[in-house]
Every structure is written in structure tokens, then in C-alpha cells.
Amino acid sequence: MASHEAYEGLTEHTARRAMLAACGSAGLPSRPDTELLRLGENALFALPEAGVVVRVARSTGMADKVAKELAVARWLAEYDVPCVHPTDVPQPIEADGRLVTFWTYVPDSSPLASITTLATLLRDLHALPDPAFPLPTLDPFPVMRRRLAAALGIRREDVRFLAEACATAEHDFRALVASSPRHPVHGDAHRGNVLMDGDRPMLIDYEAAAMGPRAWDLVPTAIAVDRFGLPPADYADFVRAYGADVTQWHGYPVLRATRELGMTTWLMQSAQSGPAAEEFAVRMESLREGDRERRWHTL
Known part of the structure; x- marks a missing residue:
């Protein structure tokens, strides 16, 4: 069929x-x-x-x-x-x-997992030995290209800008990954992918799991300070719980640029009208202007 x-x-x-x-x-x-x-x-x-x-x-x-x-x-x-x-x-x-x-099925009636809970789960994940089965090398760009190729109801100049930005970011990203130690990573590590079963946190959604720099899993929380209003004190708690600050790593700007393109192309899929279209316009303007502190909003 x-x-x-x-x-x-x-x-x-x-x-x-x-x-x-x-x-x-x-x-x-x-x-x-x-x-x-x-x-x-x-x-x-x-x-x-x-x-x-x-x-x-x-x-x-x-x-x-x-x-x-x-x-x-x-x-x-x-x-x-x-x-x-x-x-x-x-x-x-x-x-x-x-x-x-x-x-x-786990009923999730609890508040969003805490920053330190996410950090602890990632610390434990990153301490595991490599699995016996193969994991692909971290590569978020095929998904982005698929989204761009299938874009509907999005201005042509926006699709073109994102395609060119992805091409530039991909070159830098591949060079960084090739020169960095690779370990198992979750691939999409944010608090929305921690399910609370009462007081017990559970890491979910393994679609993006791969072999890559552990820093990739730390970038979403670091970005959240500038983009989504995470208090700097909360980020400091995350750093203490995990044991490292990804923003101090030389590869952070490259990983951040890649992650932000991924978040924007994800939103693009539903940005034909309404709040998603408004937020997509905000993200596009900030990316075009190179504004790394423009506030974004979760939808």
C-alpha cells in the first residue's frame, strides 16, 4: 500500500x-x-x-x-x-x-521537572558505557532539510534564508563533531522530555539518540536563559547538578546556532497562521539580525 x-x-x-x-x-x-x-x-x-x-x-x-x-x-x-x-x-x-x-502509560499530573532533575538524569545517562548496538552519529540536519523541503504556507524568502543558514551551520557542526569525543547522547534533552511519575522522573523520547558531544544535551538549557527567560540562578543550579557549564566550551556557539535552527524549522511546520506564525516571525527576525538575546516563546 x-x-x-x-x-x-x-x-x-x-x-x-x-x-x-x-x-x-x-x-x-x-x-x-x-x-x-x-x-x-x-x-x-x-x-x-x-x-x-x-x-x-x-x-x-x-x-x-x-x-x-x-x-x-x-x-x-x-x-x-x-x-x-x-x-x-x-x-x-x-x-x-x-x-x-x-x-x-504513565499518568503525568506533576509540574514540569526541575532543572536539577534534568541535569541529574543527563549526568547519569552520560556516565553509561556505550551500548552494544550501533547508534548513528549525531546529525540534526537531515530532519531540518526535510522540513524545509516540505514547507507549506511559508514565505519563500524565509525558507531560502533557513536553507542557507543550515548550510553554513552544517559545515561548522560537522567539523566540530569530527574533532570531538563522541558518546551516547539523548539528542533532544529538555524538561519537556522528562515525565514525572509522582516524585520519580523518567527520561522519555529517544528518537534523536545518537553518538556525539555530550555538550549537545546541555545546550537547550543554556539557550533557555537568553531565549525563554530561564533565570540565571536556575541555570547555575543546572551547572552545579551536572558538573559542567557548556557555555564555557569553545564549541558552544556552533551547537547553539544549530539547535536554534532546529527549533525554528520545527516551529515552521505549523507556522501558517495564529500564534505559531507570530512566533515564527519573531524567531526569523532575530536570526536574520543575529540577535542572540531576543526572547522566544514556547508553544
């Missing part, structure tokens, strides 16, 4: 269609009004009555990435790093041109 991805992006409607089909194949209960937890690079649906979260990837072309996520979760569990486990359902399941996986 031809993939719907060629014609339809990952929207709530298309993700829900794949979720329902996959649950039917797996014998799991689901309803058309099943709760959508998150819609980003993947869509997550909650089946609390079955104790399952259903994760819908964008397409069947992400098979290697999906297999990596499952392997990383099992590796973290082996070393008792708190994480969400895949369920015993045979997986992944191909449904409606997408790959679907199933994870243990």
Missing part, C-alpha cells in the same frame, strides 16, 4: 487514523476520541484503560529510527536509568503508511 506521507503530513487527523488501525491490529481498545497527548515529530495517544501510550511516527521510512528508540529504551532500563518502557505488544506495526509503537 502506498504511504499517505507522500500526500498528507502528520496531523491529528492522519495520526489518529493510523493509531486506530494499529490498535485494531494489536487487539488494543481505542476510540475515535482517544486523547492526543502530543503532536510534533510524532503523535502520542493515551490509552489509560489499557496502560498504553500509542506513538505514531511520520512514515514507514522511519523504520531505523523507530527500531533505535526501542533499543535505547531497553538499554536505559538495563542500567536502571528511569525511562518509559515499550510494552510487550509485537511492534512496530505498520498502519496507514506509518509506523506505530506502544509504550507503558
